[in-house]
Amino acid sequence: MTDSTDERRIALRVQRRWPFVSALGGLGLALLLGWLVTLRRGRLEIDTEWMAEIVEHRSPLWEVPALVMNFLGGGWFGIFVVPIVIALLLVVRRRRWAALYFVLASVLSAGVVQLLKHLFGRARPLDILVASDFGSFPSGHVANAVTIAVTLGVILRRTRVWVAGVVYSVLMLLSRTYLGAHWLSDTVGGVLIGAGVAVVLWAPFAYRLLAERHRLEKRAAAPAGS
Numbered sequence: 001m002t003d004s005t006d007e008r009r010i011a012l013r014v015q016r017r018w019p020f021v022s023a024l025g026g027l028g029l030a031l032l033l034g035w036l037v038t039l040r041r042g043r044l045e046i047d048t049e050w051m052a053e054i055v056e057h058r059s060p061l062w063e064v065p066a067l068v069m070n071f072l073g074g075g076w077f078g079i080f081v082v083p084i085v086i087a088l089l090l091v092v093r094r095r096r097w098a099a100l101y102f103v104l105a106s107v108l109s110a111g112v113v114q115l116l117k118h119l120f121g122r123a124r125p126l127d128i129l130v131a132s133d134f135g136s137f138p139s140g141h142v143a144n145a146v147t148i149a150v151t152l153g154v155i156l157r158r159t160r161v162w163v164a165g166v167v168y169s170v171l172m173l174l175s176r177t178y179l180g181a182h183w184l185s186d187t188v189g190g191v192l193i194g195a196g197v198a199v200v201l202w203a204p205f206a207y208r209l210l211a212e213r214h215r216l217e218k219r220a221a222a223p224a225g226s
Contacts, residue, residue, distance in 0.1 A: 026196035030189045034120045034137050037185060047183035054178055055127050062178060069175035070130055073141035079110060086148070097212045098155045101205040109147040109197040113140040128180040138189030139182045145172040146194025154202050155209065
């Protein structure tokens with residue numbers, strides 16, 4: 001019979017591994033969704049119904065914020081400026097492991113998105129309002145937003161950071177479909193990839209991130225001049 005110490009060790013091992021396993025499951029679901037879209041020749045009923053609702057309720061009032069999100073989440077600003085600025089801020093705060101984790105997650109997420117875009121080659125909606133590159137599935141803007149949200153949530157461990165990340169990701173999802181740049185299922189694929197990549201890459205960094213955070217907390221708590 002296994003003693004209680006061994007059982008606790010096994011339970012802790014499982015507890016540590018479940019995020020990694022669930023993240024791989026998320027990436028698997030993204031691939032499955034892409035395959036389903038391809039099998040249905042790029043048409044899912046929920047996509048066409050959602051896009052019809054979006055087009056019917058378009059208004060100049062919502063177009064400006066949607067275009068702002070389009071700028072923030074993609075192109076040279078979203079792909080290069082935002083990640084670089086965030087990484088530099090982390091370095092300035094002496095969180096070098098966190099900066100490395102963030103940069104690698106951003107690069108890997110963008111790479112996976114481009115790979116799947118060329119693998120599935122899904123056409124974008126006809127009612128698109130902005131210029132976009134090749135491939136509709138998955139949404140790079142949404143994947144980028146979710147990657148930022150999850151990585152910063154893991155690094156900073158603050159409820160307000162998670163809330164802000166969820167709000168930002170949802171707004172990005174809505175803006176991409178509002179502008180007709182993506183089908184709804186494209187944005188779901190972006191969510192799965194962004195979260196999956198961030199958590200999968202977090203696994204090898206988890207111990208270093210935790211040690212780095214504890215070191216900074218001890219330094220901040222130490223009396224001045226000690």
